[in-house]
Amino acid sequence: MIHLYIAAIIFSLTVAMLLEAALPLFAESKAPLLRWFRNLTLSALAVCTTLLVSALFWASSRALGVTPGSGALAAMGLPIWAQWIATFILLDTITYTLHRLSHAVPWLWRLHAIHHSDIELDATTTHRHHPGESMVAALVNLPLLLILAPPVWAVLAYSITAVTVATFSHSSVALPDWLDKVLRRLIVTPAFHRVHHSANQIQTDSNYATVFSVLDFLFRSASPTVPDKGRSLTIGLETGRDPANQTLKAILLAPFRRKIALDPIGPSTTRTNSAS
Numbered sequence: 001m002i003h004l005y006i007a008a009i010i011f012s013l014t015v016a017m018l019l020e021a022a023l024p025l026f027a028e029s030k031a032p033l034l035r036w037f038r039n040l041t042l043s044a045l046a047v048c049t050t051l052l053v054s055a056l057f058w059a060s061s062r063a064l065g066v067t068p069g070s071g072a073l074a075a076m077g078l079p080i081w082a083q084w085i086a087t088f089i090l091l092d093t094i095t096y097t098l099h100r101l102s103h104a105v106p107w108l109w110r111l112h113a114i115h116h117s118d119i120e121l122d123a124t125t126t127h128r129h130h131p132g133e134s135m136v137a138a139l140v141n142l143p144l145l146l147i148l149a150p151p152v153w154a155v156l157a158y159s160i161t162a163v164t165v166a167t168f169s170h171s172s173v174a175l176p177d178w179l180d181k182v183l184r185r186l187i188v189t190p191a192f193h194r195v196h197h198s199a200n201q202i203q204t205d206s207n208y209a210t211v212f213s214v215l216d217f218l219f220r221s222a223s224p225t226v227p228d229k230g231r232s233l234t235i236g237l238e239t240g241r242d243p244a245n246q247t248l249k250a251i252l253l254a255p256f257r258r259k260i261a262l263d264p265i266g267p268s269t270t271r272t273n274s275a276s
Ligand SMILES: [Zn+2]
Pocket: 099, 103, 112, 116, 196
C-alpha cells in the first residue's frame, strides 16, 4: 500500500507544480533549483521514515494480534461507513493537535521550525520536514492506530487526502478569490495556509489545520487571509534566513544546536529556542 501513498505524493506534487505554472502567485516565476533539491531530499527522508514506521506498525500489529477493523472503532458497533468518517475526523484532529503542540512545546518547535524556515513557499515546502518530526508524528499515530484499528483503506484514503490537500495548500497558486473563499469553508487553501507561514508569530501560531479548515474555526485558531492573497507576507522566520542556515547540513543539524537561530518575528509568548 505504501506504493500508492508514494504515487500520491509524486502525483500531487506534479499537479501542484503545473498549477503553479498556470496560475502563478507572483508575476516573476522563479525556478529555485537548489531549494527544490533540498526540500525534495527532505521529502525522501520523510518517506523513508514513514516506511520504517509502517514496518514497525505491521510488526506490532502481528505481535499483538490486531487486525484492521477489530479495534475500538469496531467495538463501538459502528457500521463501516461510520468507521470511515470517524477515521477521517480522528486522524485530522490528531494531526491538528500535534501541529498545534509543535508550535507550543519548545523541543517540538525545534523540529517543526525546519518546515517554517523555508523563506519561500511552494509545493515543495509541503515535505520540508526534519526526519525527527516525521518520526514523532509516526510514533504518536502508531499506538492510536493500534488501539482504534480503523479500516486500513480508510487510513490510506485519509493519508492520500492529507498529502494532496497539503501539497495544494502550500503551493504558490493565485486562485480566484471567490474560489478560495468557497473552498476554505471546508478545506485548507493556499491563501489560508500562507498566513501560517508568515514570519509574524501571531500569524505563524494560527491556521494549523491540514485538511479540514473547520478545525481552526472550531478551536479558535483561525487567522483571516490577507487581501493580496498573501503576496505581501514575509515568509519564513525572522532569523536563519542566510544561505549558511539553509544548507541541507544546517537544516538537519539545527534542532540539535544548543542555541538555534530560528524564530518568528514578534513577541515569543510560548516558546524559547535556547536549549534547557
Ligand atoms: Zn506549523
